Amino acid sequence: MRILYYGVIALLFTCQTPLLFAQPQDVSFTTWSSGYDEPLDLTHAGDERIFVVEKRGIIFVVDQQGNRNGTPFLDIRNIVNDIAGERGLLGLAFHPNYQENGYFFVNYTNNGGSTIIARYSVSSTDPDVADATSEVILMTISQPFSNHNGGCIKFGADGYLYIGMGDGGSGGDPINAGQSDNTLLGKMLRIDVNGGSPYSIPPDNPYLLNSQIPDEVWGFGLRNPWRFSFDRINGDLWIGDVGQNTREEIDYWAGNASSVPNFGWRCYEGNSAFNTSGCNAMGTYDFPVFDYDNNSLGCSVTGGYVYRGPRYGNLWGLYIFCDYCSGRVWYTEPDGNGGWTTTQFDNLTNFNYASFGEDVYGQMYLLGISNGTILKMSDTTCTPVAYVDAPATLSQCSSEPLRAYADPTLDYQWQLNGSDIPGATSADYFAAASGSYRVVVSNGSCADTSSAISLTLIPAPTVQISGLDTVYCANATAVTISGSPTGGTYSGPGVTGSTFDPAQAGAGLHPIVYAYTDGSTNCTGYDTLLVRVDACTGVPAATLFAGYQFYPNPTRDNFLVEFVLDHPDQLHFEVMNAQGVRVLDQNRDLSAGAQKLGFELGDVADGLYFLHIRSSVGEGVQKFVVRK
Numbered sequence: 001m002r003i004l005y006y007g008v009i010a011l012l013f014t015c016q017t018p019l020l021f022a023q024p025q026d027v028s029f030t031t032w033s034s035g036y037d038e039p040l041d042l043t044h045a046g047d048e049r050i051f052v053v054e055k056r057g058i059i060f061v062v063d064q065q066g067n068r069n070g071t072p073f074l075d076i077r078n079i080v081n082d083i084a085g086e087r088g089l090l091g092l093a094f095h096p097n098y099q100e101n102g103y104f105f106v107n108y109t110n111n112g113g114s115t116i117i118a119r120y121s122v123s124s125t126d127p128d129v130a131d132a133t134s135e136v137i138l139m140t141i142s143q144p145f146s147n148h149n150g151g152c153i154k155f156g157a158d159g160y161l162y163i164g165m166g167d168g169g170s171g172g173d174p175i176n177a178g179q180s181d182n183t184l185l186g187k188m189l190r191i192d193v194n195g196g197s198p199y200s201i202p203p204d205n206p207y208l209l210n211s212q213i214p215d216e217v218w219g220f221g222l223r224n225p226w227r228f229s230f231d232r233i234n235g236d237l238w239i240g241d242v243g244q245n246t247r248e249e250i251d252y253w254a255g256n257a258s259s260v261p262n263f264g265w266r267c268y269e270g271n272s273a274f275n276t277s278g279c280n281a282m283g284t285y286d287f288p289v290f291d292y293d294n295n296s297l298g299c300s301v302t303g304g305y306v307y308r309g310p311r312y313g314n315l316w317g318l319y320i321f322c323d324y325c326s327g328r329v330w331y332t333e334p335d336g337n338g339g340w341t342t343t344q345f346d347n348l349t350n351f352n353y354a355s356f357g358e359d360v361y362g363q364m365y366l367l368g369i370s371n372g373t374i375l376k377m378s379d380t381t382c383t384p385v386a387y388v389d390a391p392a393t394l395s396q397c398s399s400e401p402l403r404a405y406a407d408p409t410l411d412y413q414w415q416l417n418g419s420d421i422p423g424a425t426s427a428d429y430f431a432a433a434s435g436s437y438r439v440v441v442s443n444g445s446c447a448d449t450s451s452a453i454s455l456t457l458i459p460a461p462t463v464q465i466s467g468l469d470t471v472y473c474a475n476a477t478a479v480t481i482s483g484s485p486t487g488g489t490y491s492g493p494g495v496t497g498s499t500f501d502p503a504q505a506g507a508g509l510h511p512i513v514y515a516y517t518d519g520s521t522n523c524t525g526y527d528t529l530l531v532r533v534d535a536c537t538g539v540p541a542a543t544l545f546a547g548y549q550f551y552p553n554p555t556r557d558n559f560l561v562e563f564v565l566d567h568p569d570q571l572h573f574e575v576m577n578a579q580g581v582r583v584l585d586q587n588r589d590l591s592a593g594a595q596k597l598g599f600e601l602g603d604v605a606d607g608l609y610f611l612h613i614r615s616s617v618g619e620g621v622q623k624f625v626v627r628k
Contacts, residue, residue, distance in 0.1 A: 026314070029329075029348060029366055032376035033066030038088075039367040039374060040151075042357025045094040045104070048408075049128075050359050052367075052374065055088035056080065057108065061128045064359070064408075066374070074106075074120065074130040081109045086169075086224075090151025095193070096159055098122075104130070105138075105161060105193065107153045115141040115149055117163060119193065138191070138198045139216075141184050145169025148224040148242075152303075156190075157235035157255060160202050162218070163189040164225035164239070172244060172275065173266035178221045179279070181212045186265065188219035188228075188239075206260040219253070221263035221285065227303035227355055231255065232362065233389075238319050240303020241288075244269050248301035249288035250321060250332060252340075261286045289340040290332055298323025302353055309362030310405040310441060313383030313448060320364065320377075322353050348375075361407045384410055386441035386450035395456040397523035401428040402453065404439045411442045431455055461485065463525035465514035470580055471532050471610050471621050472502040481512070483527070488516030494533075502533045509580055530580025534612070534619060541613055541620035547594075550611070554625040557604070561597045561611075561622075568592050572614040573599065577607060601626065 033052075041053035050062045051073060057080030061069040082088030091107035098104060102122035110116050121134040143149055148166030156162055167177040167186035177186035192200045207213035228239040235255025241263065243249060247270025251263045263286050267279035270291030292298070304321035318331040327348035335341040351368030358364050366375040387405045404412060406427035414424035415438045421429070431437060434457045439450045467482040478501040481490050490498055492512035494505025500512060509532050517524040542548050545563030552559065561573075568591050575584035583604050588597065601609075604626055611622040 026380040027345060027377070028379075029346065029375040029377050032365060032374050033062055033068065034371075034373040035068070036060075036367075036372035036374070038082075038369050039355070039372060040088065040090060040369065041092050041355050042365050042367060042374065043092055043094065044358070044360040045098050047099070047360060050357075050365075051092060051094075052357075053089055053092050055090070055369070056082045057089045059089075059092060059106075059130070066376075069128055071129060073128060074132060076106075076108070076132060076135075079108075079110060081111045081113060084109075084146035086147045086149050086151075087113070090149065091153040093153045093155055093161065096155055103193075105153055107151050107163065109143070109149060110140075113143050113146065115139075115143055115165070117141075117153065117161075119198070136198055138193065139163075141165065143168060143185075144175060150222075150225055152225060152227050154228065154230060156230055156237075158202070159192075159194070160190050161193050161199075162228070162237075163191070163216075164222065164228050165189060166224040166226075167222070167265065173223065176266060176278075178223060178265040179262075179267065181210075182214075184214055184216060186220070186222050187217045188222060188225065188261075189216040190218035191216055219261040219263065221261070221265045221267075222251075223265040223269075225251075225303075226300075229303065229305045229356075231306040232308040233306075233387075236306070238303060238306065238321075239263070240301040240321055241265070242300050243291075243294050244274060246270070246294060247272055247291045248294045248298065248323065249291040250301065250303070250319070250342075251286070252289045252319075253286070263288075290330075290342040292323075294323075297326060298328055299325035302355060304356035305358050305364055307362065307364060307377075308387075308405065309358075309364070310385040310387060310407050310410060311361070311363065311443070312379035312381065313385045314379050314381045315377075316385050316387075320356070322348070322356075322366065324352055324354060326350060327353060362405065363407075382443065382446040384441045384443045384446070384448050386439050386448040388437075388439055388450045388453060390453050392451060393454045395458055397458050397521070398431070398460055399524065401430045402437055402439075402455070403428050404441065404450065409443065411444070413440045413442075414438070415440065431457055433457060458521050458523050460523050460525040461516055461518045461521075463488065463514055463516045463527045465490075465512065465527040465529050468500060468512060468529050468531055469610075469623075470530065470576060470608075471534065471612060473619070474502055474507055474533055476502045478502070478504075481514070483514035483516065485516055488514050490514055492531075500531070502531075505531070505533050507533050532576070532580055541611065541622035544613060544615065544618055544620035545595075550622050550624065554627040555601075556626070556628050557601045559599055559601070559611075559624065561599070561613075562595065564594050565590055565592050569616050573597075574612040574614075575599075575601065576610050576612070577604070583609070 038055035040055045052060045057077035058072045059074040061073045080089050087109035089108040093105045095103040117139040119136045121131050123129045123131050147169040150164040150166040152164045167173045177183050192202050201215040207217050224242040225239045237253040239251040241249050249270040253261050267276050302322050302324050306319045307315040320331045322329040327350040329346035330344050332342045352370040354369040355367045364377045389403050404427045414421045414429040416435050437453045465483050478499050481498050493510040494501045512529050514527045547564045549562040571588050573586045613620050
């Protein structure tokens with residue numbers, strides 16, 4: 001941004017780019033949460049929680065109703081320099097696999113004035129608190145001045161971390177950072193946080209083979225990309241790049257573009273020439289889709305988001321942004337002719353709106369830095385959006401769901417070939433058959449039906465695990481597992497490679513899984529066997545008692561056990577099938593001497609079964625087969 005707490009200026013309409021003025025009464029921004037100290041960023045971690053960043057170095061967890069946790073998620077005020085207007089804790093991004101690895105990333109100014117990109121981890125004991133001692137610094141970038149630090153970090157659809165760097169500050173880009181090859185300043189950077197130490201370079205970064213340009217550089221020509229974002233659906237990049245003396249600009253780069261951008265600064269400010277000395281031909285730069293006069297319509301652009309929440313259909317697909325000083329709010333959309341149309345649709349009471357944010361459901365928020373209030377955008381028009389994140393023609397494995405954009409305020413009903421599927425009323429649906437699928441989304445008053453998806457269901461390969469019994473004693477030797485088709489992987493307690501070790505697994509009921517992926521379809525099949533490990537002596541049932549007999553084997557629905565008991569005892573008899581399901585469980589109080597005991601299994605399926613006998617002196621297992 002240019003400066004914080006910039007005064008409200010006169011709002012006069014003098015702009016080279018056409019603006020269409022509209023004031024729809026159904027869109028509004030209302031107070032959602034307040035009481036913050038200079039809130040600068042808002043995002044989510046893949047769940048309902050909302051995370052609010054304060055400039056001074058604190059991150060709070062907030063629920064969907066705007067209630068803030070009393071204990072901060074992260075407090076790093078001791079290492080954050082927030083004295084100057086454009087320094088502080090400026091950006092937050094959660095790892096795409098945060099639910100599994102607990103990693104998140106921050107952009108802050110350290111006490112030496114440099115930009116720090118660092119990774120932190122969530123606490124191992126409390127999901128609402130981070131481990132403040134877990135910092136791993138990925139990048140330290142020196143800043144020649146206290147302004148134009150950038151501050152935004154986001155993960156793209158490619159899984160890489162993008163970092164927006166300003167030109168280093170002062171005014172007019174005195175070090176020509178935007179166009180210079182030998183600096184990270186004035187650039188959009190892209191790094192891979194999943195490899196290397198502390199990171200690696202994506203193999204398709206455009207300047208990887210150019211020894212004159214840092215490998216991290218992805219795009220050129222930015223002055224101060226204070227806030228940028230990616231479209232959830234197509235990966236398009238939108239940047240609000242703060243201007244110099246006359247123009248504020250919105251830059252756009254298509255998610256499927258094969259080339260890389262140079263957004264023109266310092267040669268151009270918005271669509272106007274600024275300092276073209278030593279610059280290339282005008283046609284070599286990528287100009288904004290919208291720019292506006294920052295002396296009459298505002299002072300500093302605050303980049304926003306493309307609205308992709310399913311709640312408000314009127315806003316779907318619009319890129320929404322505002323001006324920090326004037327409170328004007330605009331949206332940009334395609335004009336149908338390969339260009340763009342920008343419309344002003346609100347003029348908010350100015351509280352220096354420094355940032356937009358969105359929650360996991362795609363709902364948008366606007367942060368007022370000067371009054372510490374966060375607004376939430378809403379639309380009273382009855383137009384929910386039924387959007388399924390899938391192509392119109394789809395072949396997929398049976399284990400993958402069809403997924404509509406979810407919102408807890410909406411109702412969902414899936415249809416197959418035009419008819420409602422009973423019970424299919426959540427945002428995700430696991431299809432059980434091939435056919436034409438739609439989802440109807442309703443807000444209670446009106447509904448929207450998605451486009452049809454022609455789904456061909458690819459069956460998972462038939463997989464079988466073998467080589468395992470279903471009952472082991474803890475002191476039994478390790479056994480080799482086998483599976484068909486060959487070439488899959490085994491997992492579960494006590495499993496190493498293709499070996500199951502009962503002692504390593506420990507006592508209990510353990511699922512042992514064999515997974516095999518068909519190379520031609522890329523679909524994975526699974527087979528699971530429940531293996532029980534008992535802390536027993538390993539004595540076979542045949543030797544647990546004198547004169548032991550079990551018959552008939554195979555049996556239909558009953559069996560007899562004969563043995564001689566040398567002292568009175570209570571015996572426990574348990575029968576389980578090959579999947580570990582108990583089908584008989586009895587205690588018998590017996591006197592000493594010869595025993596002949598009958599047991600009824602009832603209506604059980606054909607297959608392999610196990611009789612587990614426990615006495616006061618030991619345990620034993622008898623295998624038998626039911627065949628009807």
